[in-house]
Amino acid sequence: MVRTATGTSLWQLPGIRQLVAVTLLGFVGFAATLSALPWWAAQGGATLTQAGSVTTAMLVATVATQTVVPAMVRRFGSGRSLAAGLLALGLPSPLLALTTDLGPLLVVSAVRGTGFAVLTVVGSTLTFTLAPRGRHGEAAGIYGLAVGLTSVVVVPGAVALAQQAGFWPVALVATLPVLAVPAALRMARGDADQVDPTGPAPRHVRAVLAVALPCLLLLVVTLAGSGLVTFLPIERPLGLLAPAGLLLFGATSAVSRWQVGLLADRVGTRRLLPASAVVTAAGVAGVAGGLHLGLAGLVLPAAAVAGVGYGAVQNLTLVAAFARVDPVDTPTASAVWNLSFDGGTAVGAVAVGALAGWSATGGAAPVGIPVALAACAALVLLAGPLGLVHARTD
Template sequence: MSTTPTDHDLPILRVPGVRALLWTSVFGFAGYALLLPTAPLWAIRGGADEGGAGLVNAVLMLATVAVQTTVPWSLRRLGWRTTLSIGVLLLGLPSFALMLTDQLAGILAVSAVRGAGFAILTVCGASAVASLVDATRRGRAIGVYGLAVAAPQLFLVPSAAWIAESIDFRVVFVLGAAPALAVPFAAALGRRLDDIAEAGVPDTGDEARPGRGRMLLALALPSLVLLAVTTPGGALLTFAPQFRHGSTVAVLGLLGFTAAAALSRWLVGGPADRFGPSRFISPLLALCAGGLALCAWSLTETGPGPAVLAAGMTVVGVAYGSLQNLTLVTAFAAVPDRDRSLASAVWNIGFDTGTGLGSLVVGFIAAGTSFSVGLLTTAALCVVIAVVALVGGGSAGRVVGRTSGDR
């Protein structure tokens, strides 16, 4: 097992390393949340169009996905402490550089460097949960971790664009360096995880270790589900300040989206541990599609008022947060304990690929048609993957039932 026997009897918040993980995540995601809506607006201020603004977060996520594939290697060669410390510095310090330029090329370069740091933070954070807490409480632990990830986004994503436009963009850029403040917590967490890694994860001998190709195949479905829900999520986070109803409605919509995501990611952990995640996945994807349809309707010229946009974004937030937890539980259940970093990397690649696609694809669709068409495109993706998950979810449920201690 990945924890000492006494750890199993402790409340999750008292398990050694968990609090350091939570503080690292809070500071890291604070910097991420502040610049997610603000950096595209800064590009618009510098003369970019909707497609160029969409590129800002698309490049961030492209760099994230590219570097995520190398994080397991870095953990083996450099260790957790060094890798995590590098990650939070790369995510935080480049924010200062945005004060030097509002030109698209410079903003994209900053996004690429920050993406490398974000890759390390996300892969290490998700993998750390599985290393610190035993499998029977993994859904609840992921829920607690999800609160630390979502809380900064709850408060900062809706307010970041308002602060930038009403006070000064430079205030956001200074605050965006917050991940660098996480170095002491990242180092403490890294020491704990290095000790766990040095102790090793014993082989239970229950079955032969599957090949890498078979593990990647097992991780394909949760990754597709995650991509389906994070694509519209990335679009809403990037473009809500540019929607037709104005900045105040965007703040309310983003507040509903992030609050619903935070609460649902936390609350779904218990049911995931008890029943397994597979039975919830397709209904939540359908719910996401319905929320997106409401958003798209509200953005048409003859559509309803801004309250429908805020309601639709909140509905999407419920699916967005819940499916993050459920797919991560599924990913960890699909591989042996020794391959947790692989499961984390693949899961995060699905998450960030979706976020980048939402920013890029919806941005270019909106530039040629409208945001309504872009959001409806992502709703159709949710419906397609819901059908795929419904057909392929049975085997995923059996894997989870075998490995997660369903009661």
Template sequence: MTSTTATPHSVIRTPGIMALMSMSALCFAGFGALVSTVPLWAVRGGADEVGGGLVNAVMMAATVAVQTTVPAALRRFGWTPTLLAGVVLLGAPSLVLLMTDALPAILALSAVRGAGFAVITVCGSSAVARLVEPARRGRAIGLYGLSISAPQILLVPTSVWIADHVGFWVVFAVGAAPLIATVPAFLLARRLDRMPPSPAADHHPHRTSARVWLALIAPSIVLLTITAPGGALLTFVPQFPEVGGYAVAGLFALTACAAAARWLIGGLADRFGHLPFQPPLLLLGAAGLALCVWSMFGGGGAALIGGMAITGIAYGSLQNVTLIESFAAVGPRHRDIASAVWNIGFDCGTGIGALVVGFIAAQTNFGIALSTTSALCVVVAVVVLVRILVGRGRRHPAADEG
């Protein structure tokens, strides 16, 4: 089936895709349920605001550190033990949290969860590239993105309410959902372990040429450019002046539009290539961020919700097309490295965005801080456009495996 006639339905019937989506949905349900509730659990246990903030900081630091080791783990141990270890490390600490609210224990458990999350994120995106050929990869990445976004849209905004009105034990039970994912993880891993190696497989996998790292710079810069303001919005919107109770609606608009866009852009990227979409999407993100800034200076709640929805479209779409480009740039020989670099870029962009915007806002205000990220989107859009015009980018995501 060609890229012009393939449908999302044909992709979802690809062997292994349903197992991947089931595993991802369960793992990200557990992750999303605990993002806001574990810091709250620490504060209820006696930690101050700094201690509560450390919870997710420790988890993401562990995530980035372990993501660098996942490609080597896959080469040495194979998919089955690596993936099963990931789901257990991500899910089991949630049950242990029921037994303690002491900050040192919570931080240690957060580090363990971060290690599991690292395995799931790198393996998940790498599995897409292994299961689906390049001509349909955009659609597959879109479905994968939907499976990880949908549970977060539901659980991130509601988990704190559930903890307050029903009990933390309910949220922690949901946080253990990755343990249920051992079944689809096992089915997926067995299929991947049985797949024949690529004809281009590296006989010296520990040697990665400079060409591979250089090829991943361009998509990483675009990804960092959009995830930085995305992370800032997710972190600071409730603190924006003049937005009042619209912050929750804005966050929902951002996450929902990002999930839908990441799914829908896949078919277009398969048909027209990944690179042409990047400049207009970056400019769209800049416009959405400008609307968010305006909401603080008289635009009101409607401007905030509209701005976050527009930013969400760029945020989700660029996640898809930069992952396609990362795989296309390095070819089948280095898929696992491309997956690890992309996931590290996503997590670093999210963290750096919150850190830098928070620092600028502390010296000036949130309007100036967010305007800086909008201007960066414009600059990078121009750079990518120049890259397209001089013909340095690949024209189609299938170029890596033809």
């Protein structure tokens, strides 16, 4: 594996540059359909629930496939596995533009979800295997920035493109992961492919237990973030408050996930993880309070604060998880981390909505979205000490 001096930029490593290129192309393909495909399904007469199910189908397939990606990597190597995932994510995408019927859209979304699972697990694993010792936080930050930028730019851009020019251009953008296949195969021939079939066997159960605490904290934080992203536009459907809040949340999350990696390499996760959880809780609580009081001047800065903590927790929990396992178990740690992230995102959209619509007496008004978000903030605050418990072994 290529090693660099501590002060040398990681961008000088060919593997890091290839990883960023693959990540950008792969996540652009994923993000292009994240909001635009439900819109496309609705154009064909799908209800709101049915339209949302195309995303659900993709994420269910993603979570299910993530459990087997470590075995896939061990058998075929990281680069070849990544190439197969990119093909599964990108190749079926043009089929989405052929119909608005829900059945075919669900099938294609599920197939694409299997490819996205490989991209997420292998991509985060490579931040560890490609980076020099002591610079895993920085590498995870670069990877996180590439992921975050696609969400900030491509998700709203694809919706605008679909509404103005039709869904065909969006479907073509969603095929971009295919262009990353050559880079993935070059990584298979280089030092990114660390698989040794004759080496020690991974200890999956032990690895899962080792990373359970930081990944549980990640799940709770992503649950809260998912609730904010899903229900801020529903609580404030008119005006610019919700779009501006989501833009601030996404932008600060991407920058924080990038920059906190440099700090993590210097001081570790012991203080940073609990502090990041507190920042997230404060931001989500601020959004809840601003919505309850009708104060846009509180909602916007609070959304930015929530994004800072949200992005930091993503980076720090990934670094913490990798620090707790042997190199042979890195794909398993990556799979558990991604399962926690995607699982928290999926559960948050459902659980926060259920709580917001719940009525304590049955006849009274529901508790509402601000109260549900406040409960999320409290949950994140309670989970914050999990970062301290983990960090004692760093």
